[in-house]
Amino acid sequence: MQLVTPAIGLVFWMLVTFSILLFILKKFAWGPILGSIKDREDSINQSLSQAEQARNEMAKLQGENEQLLAQARQERDAMLKEAREMKEKIVGDAKSSAEEEAKKVMARASDEINKQKSAAMDELKKEIASFSVQIAEKLLAESLSNNEAQQKLISHHLNELTQKAQA
Amino acid sequence: MKMQSTENQCTSVGVRFGKFVFALFLTLFFNNVGIANDNHSSNTNSEDVEHHDAESHEASTHEHAGSHEAAKGFEPGKMIMEHIADAHDWHLWGEGDHSVSIPLPVILYTSEGLSVFSSSNFHHGHSPYNGFKLNHEGVVTWEDETKTDVIYDLSITKNVLALFIGSIFLIVLVIKMARHYAANTGKAPKGIYNLIEPLILFLRDDIARPTIGKKADNYMSLLLSIFFFIFTLNLFGLIPVFPGGANVTGNISVTMVLALVVFITVTISGNKYYWKHIFMPDVPVWMYVIIIPIEILGVVLKPFVLMLRLFANITAGHIIILGFFSLIFIFGNMNAGLGYAVSPLSVAFTLFMSVLELLVAFLQAFVFTLLSSIYIGMAVEEHHH
Numbered sequence: 194m195q196l197v198t199p200a201i202g203l204v205f206w207m208l209v210t211f212s213i214l215l216f217i218l219k220k221f222a223w224g225p226i227l228g229s230i231k232d233r234e235d236s237i238n239q240s241l242s243q244a245e246q247a248r249n250e251m252a253k254l255q256g257e258n259e260q261l262l263a264q265a266r267q268e269r270d271a272m273l274k275e276a277r278e279m280k281e282k283i284v285g286d287a288k289s290s291a292e293e294e295a296k297k298v299m300a301r302a303s304d305e306i307n308k309q310k311s312a313a314m315d316e317l318k319k320e321i322a323s324f325s326v327q328i329a330e331k332l333l334a335e336s337l338s339n340n341e342a343q344q345k346l347i348s349h350h351l352n353e354l355t356q357k358a359q360a
Numbered sequence: 361m362k363m364q365s366t367e368n369q370c371t372s373v374g375v376r377f378g379k380f381v382f383a384l385f386l387t388l389f390f391n392n393v394g395i396a397n398d399n400h401s402s403n404t405n406s407e408d409v410e411h412h413d414a415e416s417h418e419a420s421t422h423e424h425a426g427s428h429e430a431a432k433g434f435e436p437g438k439m440i441m442e443h444i445a446d447a448h449d450w451h452l453w454g455e456g457d458h459s460v461s462i463p464l465p466v467i468l469y470t471s472e473g474l475s476v477f478s479s480s481n482f483h484h485g486h487s488p489y490n491g492f493k494l495n496h497e498g499v500v501t502w503e504d505e506t507k508t509d510v511i512y513d514l515s516i517t518k519n520v521l522a523l524f525i526g527s528i529f530l531i532v533l534v535i536k537m538a539r540h541y542a543a544n545t546g547k548a549p550k551g552i553y554n555l556i557e558p559l560i561l562f563l564r565d566d567i568a569r570p571t572i573g574k575k576a577d578n579y580m581s582l583l584l585s586i587f588f589f590i591f592t593l594n595l596f597g598l599i600p601v602f603p604g605g606a607n608v609t610g611n612i613s614v615t616m617v618l619a620l621v622v623f624i625t626v627t628i629s630g631n632k633y634y635w636k637h638i639f640m641p642d643v644p645v646w647m648y649v650i651i652i653p654i655e656i657l658g659v660v661l662k663p664f665v666l667m668l669r670l671f672a673n674i675t676a677g678h679i680i681i682l683g684f685f686s687l688i689f690i691f692g693n694m695n696a697g698l699g700y701a702v703s704p705l706s707v708a709f710t711l712f713m714s715v716l717e718l719l720v721a722f723l724q725a726f727v728f729t730l731l732s733s734i735y736i737g738m739a740v741e742e743h744h745h
Contacts, residue, residue: 195445195497196612196675202467202513203446203613206520211617214527214589219581222534226560227580229541236546 318355325351434693436686444607444678447498447518448479452602457484462602464521468492468500469512479515522606523614526593534588563587567730571737579736582625586618587729594674594721598714609724610674612667619667622732626662630739662735666728673724677717684709 329347442451450462463480472491481489485496488503492511495501500513516524537553544550549557568576568583593614596604608614638655641648687706692699 195499196441197671199613199616200446200513200517200611202515202517203519203523203611204617205514206516207523207614207617210523210527211585211589211621214531215582215585215621217531218534218585218588222531222538223581223584225538226534226541227564227577229545230557230560233546 314359318358321355321358322351434686434689436683436690439686440679440682442498443682444610444675445498446611448482448494448500448515449484450518450521450602450606457486459484464518465516466492466500467514467516469514471509518606519608519611519614522593522596522604522608525603526596526608527589529596530588530592559587560584563729567726567733571730571733572740573737573742575740579625579629579733582621583729583733586621586732587725590618590670590728591722591725594725595718597674597678598717598721607675607678610671610678612671615667615671618670618728619663622666622735623660623663625732626735626739627659629736631742633741633743634739662731666731670724670728673720677713677720681710681713681717684713 325347329344332343332347448466449464452460452462454460463478466475466477466479466481468475475490475492477490479494481487482494485494485498487493491503492500493503500511500515502509502511533552534556537549537556540549540553548554563583564576564580568580572579590609593608597607597609599605638659639652641651641655643651684706687709688699688703691702
């Protein structure tokens with residue numbers, strides 16, 4: 194029976210010891226330990242959520258970067274296209290102005306040539322007239338007043354010649 | 361004469377029944393073997409020796425104190441009971457008068473006042489001291505047997521000392537842990553604390569929080585203290601030599617106080633739903649006659665069962681281990697060679713049981729804490745079904 198009968202002394206000491214144990218452990222052990230475990234858990238959770246946030250931000254930044262890159266590429270393309278157009282325009286302009294210039298030069302040159310030609314013709318006509326006169330004089334000198342009708346014929350031929358040349 | 365002795369034996373057996381009921385299953389077989397042998401050789405059985413009065417008992421122990429081979433030299437039931445019961449000294453080795461033990465202070469409070477002296481004054485129960493004597497059960501009584509005054513025995517017994525040692529060990533360990541945590545804020549624990557922290561987290565996350573709910577953290581200190589107290593003392597009880605070996609958590613006084621603490625906590629924590637469930641359950645009023653006594657019985661029974669479970673499990677473990685050891689000496693009494701032959705088997709079984717008891721040490725601490733937590737959870741439960 195002794196085994197299943199509580200002993201007053203042991204009950205007393207157990208009560209005292211367990212109360213003290215409970216008090217000391219609560220105050221100096223479990224409280225601080227549970228507190229620091231909780232702190233650690235909180236800090237781990239916080240760190241995890243911060244990491245998650247950072248990752249999200251990173252993803253966002255990356256997206257932005259890509260967007261910027263795409264925009265830049267587009268801008269570059271546009272610029273290149275514009276430059277090409279401008280080049281073509283400039284080249285075209287230069288070509289047309291050069292052609293125009295060339296035409297003008299040509300026109301001027303042909304005018305000049307015509308003028309020179311007509312001047313040369315006039316000169317030639319005069320020369321030929323004087324030659325003809327000289328020839329006629331020579332002829333006349335041989336048969337002066339010999340034959341008026343012949344003189345007439347000669348001038349008539351000369352005129353014909355000059356007209357032909359002028360034409 | 362024969363009738364008288366049978367009658368005497370009957371009443372004695374009645375008185376001793378409680379003491380024997382735990383050891384019976386194990387020791388019956390051994391006793392029978394041993395007794396059969398004894399009967400042939402000396403015509404006395406071990407129970408008779410048990411039931412002799414203190415003086416003749418002493419005489420008998422005198423007789424075979426030194427001679428182990430004596431026919432009735434070993435009584436497993438008595439040995440086991442002595443080991444699992446509380447004592448006024450801490451037995452180290454040897455037996456009978458040659459035993460070496462640590463004397464512990466005896467503190468007695470009686471109508472005559474307080475008296476404090478060393479238990480060595482009793483000389484293992486042979487001599488009275490200061491008007492007191494130690495009876496054969498190891499209980500302090502009046503030397504004058506006609507005196508009936510109550511003796512409040514507040515001695516520092518073996519179990520009390522073991523209780524102190526275990527508690528101090530636990531306090532030192534856990535406070536060191538708290539210091540370590542304070543010094544290493546936010547860092548992972550190191551060493552032994554790596555072992556304790558999972559237990560703490562297990563108690564918090566898998567026992568307290570699921571069973572108690574939102575208020576769990578208020579009860580964590582209590583639950584942790586109960587768990588580690590039981591666990592530590594269970595483990596200390598498994599150490600066969602001095603700082604351990606005492607059957608503290610297998611002592612009904614200790615488990616009673618633990619159960620009482622839980623009972624008080626549950627009663628204080630009980631909210632209106634808890635009390636309504638007991639005194640105004642949702643049943644037809646005429647059934648109150650049946651239900652309310654049952655509910656009240658349940659309230660008392662819960663801590664009572666807590667008390668018994670821990671006590672019985674730990675005590676049974678100690679009895680089984682001691683029973684296996686007894687095998688050696690039971691067979692040794694029959695034949696020395698047989699004793700040697702049995703010893704390896706006995707040691708193997710004891711080793712197996714000791715390892716199993718390591719599991720039980722944890723399991724019982726866990727079960728006690730889990731059930732305490734569930735009872736508290738029932739008391740603080742908010743919604744009502």
